[in-house]
Amino acid sequence: MSIDSFRDFIIYSELLSAIMGTLFFYKYKHTHLKYFLFLLWYITVTECIGWYARNNSVLVFFDKDGVDYNLWLFNLLYFVLFVVILMIYLKSIYNSKQKKYIKIFIFSYVIISIINWTFIQNFVFEMSELPYVSGSIFLIITIIFYFIQLLKSDRIIIFHKTLLFWISVGLLIFHTGTIPFSLKYNDYTVFPGIHKLYLIIYILAITMYLIFTFGFIWSKRVEKID
Numbered sequence: 001m002s003i004d005s006f007r008d009f010i011i012y013s014e015l016l017s018a019i020m021g022t023l024f025f026y027k028y029k030h031t032h033l034k035y036f037l038f039l040l041w042y043i044t045v046t047e048c049i050g051w052y053a054r055n056n057s058v059l060v061f062f063d064k065d066g067v068d069y070n071l072w073l074f075n076l077l078y079f080v081l082f083v084v085i086l087m088i089y090l091k092s093i094y095n096s097k098q099k100k101y102i103k104i105f106i107f108s109y110v111i112i113s114i115i116n117w118t119f120i121q122n123f124v125f126e127m128s129e130l131p132y133v134s135g136s137i138f139l140i141i142t143i144i145f146y147f148i149q150l151l152k153s154d155r156i157i158i159f160h161k162t163l164l165f166w167i168s169v170g171l172l173i174f175h176t177g178t179i180p181f182s183l184k185y186n187d188y189t190v191f192p193g194i195h196k197l198y199l200i201i202y203i204l205a206i207t208m209y210l211i212f213t214f215g216f217i218w219s220k221r222v223e224k225i226d
Contacts, residue, residue: 082135166215
């Protein structure tokens, strides 16, 4: 199976997860997790637009050598994604000290992104490494906060039926696994044969979306936000 086949499977797994999230929306529509469904559809639509844009040279920017880039779509995507996901956890975590940290994470992420795009990296022609890595670290710490809360609560006995638990597992696996590669993403892309390493990211992404899908199907209806 080719690497491109795995790349295609990502879009299929994203679409499957978004569809399952929609079908089981009644389980969590009254909670802050409803915004997670928005993210899934946003990711899926962006991936499709990105694929179309690259293959048809629309919504792309050309550098001085005539090379086209659609990275702005994904830089914008990750900016929205980290802010919204951190906001979901902010509403889902009860500990006041941890909530304060999450607020700091959100503010810091926004500031880091602005500084990065203003002084360090080009929003259009470069993947935003610093915002992605910092956002991933903030998210991983926040997920740990959620797991600590879950361990201390009565809901630990039904954790496997909790939607946010499965969302957290998927996010933790993907972002923990992709941080090392993302540290020097723009440098790696020029190395011969480096695209084979993308297979790792593709597998992690597919695994994450399949975990989301399982969570939508397996979880119980949320009576109250986790």
